[in-house]
Amino acid sequence: MKFLTFSEDNQLLAQMITFLRSRGEVDAATSSDRDMPIEYGAGVVYALRGNAQYDSISAALKNLFESSGYDAVVIASTVLGREVAGHLSVGIGSDVAPELSSLEFKDGKAITKRWGYGGKTVIEETWNARVFTLLPGITDAEKNGSESTLKDIQLGDSRVEIISEEPKNLGGGNLESAKIIVSVGRGLGKKEGIEVAQKLADAVGGEIAGSRPVCLDYQWLSEDRQVGLSGKKVKPKVYIALGISGQIQHIAGMRGSKIVIAINKDKSAPIFEESDYGIVGDLYQVAPKLTEKLAA
């Protein structure tokens, strides 16, 4: 098998190269200059230069796919990645197998796993698709001592016209590759409560995230920190949920976490069913105590 893999996030790209290199040859394409993933086993890393929009990127990937004999294009499932995958699949006349947590090939067919019903079930399928999106955190990125050849590709025109750009205040966070996440829910009650969670995140060297009400409805955190079905899919080693009830749409984004610790004042909150450790209590009492112990 010969794979072409793409992400605009080079940490995710490094994970996907690591994942795919044991399944065949792999080349990678990225639209970001930051931390080029050239030591993970890709033969070629294509640096896509210019106006990196879903359509200009998918046109470049289509050219590569058609000219270089790739069997499959594997894209990280980010917002941009999903747009690129959809556009590319139409361009090359393929299905797209989306949001995969597992991807293997047998007798020319892909055997995949993805979550169904918001994360309650695992669906195993076979596909003839050539385009796949992988969930972030498919594996840990591991260098393999090789060095990729770097090639520049100039992107063509895009139908997207940028009228103005404003930097988002993202705080530099990268949830998809975070090892520890402190996530807050509506139980926080007020925006000022973020400080309590931030202190805990700082004490454990973690990133801060939130449920949809916190990120979208109340905007106590930026939207790109939302975890869940319509937010980021995360796979940290430790996920600490403060004042999150554990609705299925939230669980869909954090089910891949290795250890889940929940603090909730309602002992029947569904989040406890997903948790390895649960503390029934007021987060404003419990979180500062945890912070104190963990910072010590």
Ligand SMILES: Cc1cc2nc3c(=O)[nH]c(=O)nc-3n(C[C@H](O)[C@H](O)[C@H](O)COP(=O)(O)OP(=O)(O)OC[C@H]3O[C@@H](n4cnc5c(N)ncnc54)[C@H](O)[C@@H]3O)c2cc1C
């Ligand atoms: C199509 C669709 C997509 C969605 N996508 C997402 C998504 O991507 N991500 C997402 O998160 N949601 C998503 N939702 C919304 C989801 O259904 C829930 O409404 C949401 O997850 C609830 O967020 P929450 O747990 O913060 O709030 P709530 O459900 O209101 O829970 C708050 C919790 O805090 C506890 N609490 C209150 N005060 C305290 C305190 N002082 N100390 C400790 N605990 C306290 C309460 O007991 C309660 O369990 C989606 C919904 C739909 C329909």
